[in-house]
Amino acid sequence: MNLSPLLHVLSVVVWVGGMFFAYMALRPVAASMLEPPQRLTLWAGVFGKFFPWVWASVALILLTGLHMLVTIGGGSAPHYALTMLALGGVMMLIFAHVFFSPYKKLKRAVDEQNWKAGGAALAQIRMLIGINLSIGLLTIAVVFVGRALL
Secondary structure (H helix, E strand, O other): OOOHHHHHHHHHHHHHHHHHHHHHHHHHHHHHHOOHHHHHHHHHHHHHHHHHHHHHHHHHHHHHHHHHHHHOOOOOOOHHHHHHHHHHHHHHHHHHHHHHOHHHHHHHHHHHOOHHHHHHHHHHHHHHHHHHHHHHHHHHHHHHHHHHHO
16 A cells, blocks of 8 residues: 555645644734734744644655655656645745744744844744745645646
């Protein structure tokens, strides 16, 4: 039994679904109810719990996606699969940047109680997660539309 498609979709659900929840539900409530010290501390904690899941999802998406391209695609992958690979690659690069730059700055700012620097880091994370969420939803649409056209 080939588990690659299942692991691939579950990993996408964790990553894209997590971004959707954070961006569309948690962010507006946290912004309206919490002052910067509590809000920034909350986000540093949320990302600290969510990002290990994203790293695992990224690894599984990449491994299972490549596995399916090689084994199921038989060497001639459909255009939608190559588009998915390209968009997924962009998403992974954006996430790596978020993790190693603004998230690192957010954690440092929270530890130092530098709320202005933390706010700037969180604003950058918010923008990049919004971009990644949009790319993720576009990727899902590309796959389903591409498969329907075959």
